[in-house]
Amino acid sequence: FRFRRRARRRRPLSRRPRRHLTHATPTTMVLSVLLSAAIAQNLPLPPLPYDYTSLEPHIDEATMRIHHMNHHQTYTDKLNGALAKLRADPEQKWLAKLGVDALLRRLDDISDEGIRKTVRNAGGGYVNHDVFFHSMSPTGGGTLEGDGLAGELVRTYGSVTRFKQAFTLAALEVFGSGWAWLVYDVREKGLRITSTSNQDTPAMQEGMVPLLALDVWEHAYYIKHQSRRKDYIEAFWEVVNWLEASKRLEAAVQLEDKPEL
Ligand SMILES: [Fe+2]
Numbered sequence: 001f002r003f004r005r006r007a008r009r010r011r012p013l014s015r016r017p018r019r020h021l022t023h024a025t026p027t028t029m030v031l032s033v034l035l036s037a038a039i040a041q042n043l044p045l046p047p048l049p050y051d052y053t054s055l056e057p058h059i060d061e062a063t064m065r066i067h068h069m070n071h072h073q074t075y076t077d078k079l080n081g082a083l084a085k086l087r088a089d090p091e092q093k094w095l096a097k098l099g100v101d102a103l104l105r106r107l108d109d110i111s112d113e114g115i116r117k118t119v120r121n122a123g124g125g126y127v128n129h130d131v132f133f134h135s136m137s138p139t140g141g142g143t144l145e146g147d148g149l150a151g152e153l154v155r156t157y158g159s160v161t162r163f164k165q166a167f168t169l170a171a172l173e174v175f176g177s178g179w180a181w182l183v184y185d186v187r188e189k190g191l192r193i194t195s196t197s198n199q200d201t202p203a204m205q206e207g208m209v210p211l212l213a214l215d216v217w218e219h220a221y222y223i224k225h226q227s228r229r230k231d232y233i234e235a236f237w238e239v240v241n242w243l244e245a246s247k248r249l250e251a252a253v254q255l256e257d258k259p260e261l
Pocket of ligand 1: 067071129215217219220
């Protein structure tokens with residue numbers, strides 16, 4: 001018991017002199033392993049699939065840098081904070097083991113209102129921005145033709161041009177901060193244009209698979225376009241990643257026969 005009391009009185013690791021951490025004694029080695037395990041449970045900031053300058057001149061470097069390094073990082077950090085709180089609760093830790101998408105579909109199971117709100121906002125921001133950054137590419141834009149996604153868009157909207165017009169309108173009509181989406185509805189087996197407010201995401205609904213995301217929060221375009229959201233949407237079409245959306249559609253179609261959806 002004496003040993004345990006002494007151990008409790010030790011200063012927190014962050015306040016101990018640095019020399020304790022630089023010598024590889026058995027104790028520090030164990031601590032190091034434990035810390036590594038704790039850090040490993042944290043979700044990383046998803047890497048940007050291209051350089052910050054790569055979408056110039058359509059999407060500017062400053063916007064990309066701040067959007068990814070500040071905004072996406074903040075959503076990541078806040079989500080990790082909420083997940084740590086869930087892990088610390090014996091009755092709630094099972095929720096932290098779900099994937100983020102699955103957790104966003106189980107918000108009602110989170111008993112603490114503050115944690116629930118953080119998971120909804122930061123968890124939504126975490127997944128939304130990853131889809132969004134992959135919805136653009138330095139080799140994007142251009143004309144979409146052929147079967148696959150192009151065929152589905154033509155079947156649903158009459159032409160790719162009409163789809164772009166409908167998507168643009170949906171993005172313009174988002175009031176305040178939010179998102180425009182092209183999703184594949186697994187149950188209805190079809191494409192759908194939708195929008196969400198704040199950081200809500202189609203992934204909150206089972207069977208909704210995002211194919212394209214457009215962030216219409218002002219932080220996504222204000223530096224270059226100020227309040228001209230329409231100009232930003234036109235810039236998005238210059239870099240839209242049709243290839244990624246096509247791959248997501250292929251994967252979504254494969255989900256149709258899975259009973260859990
Ligand atoms: Fe954003």
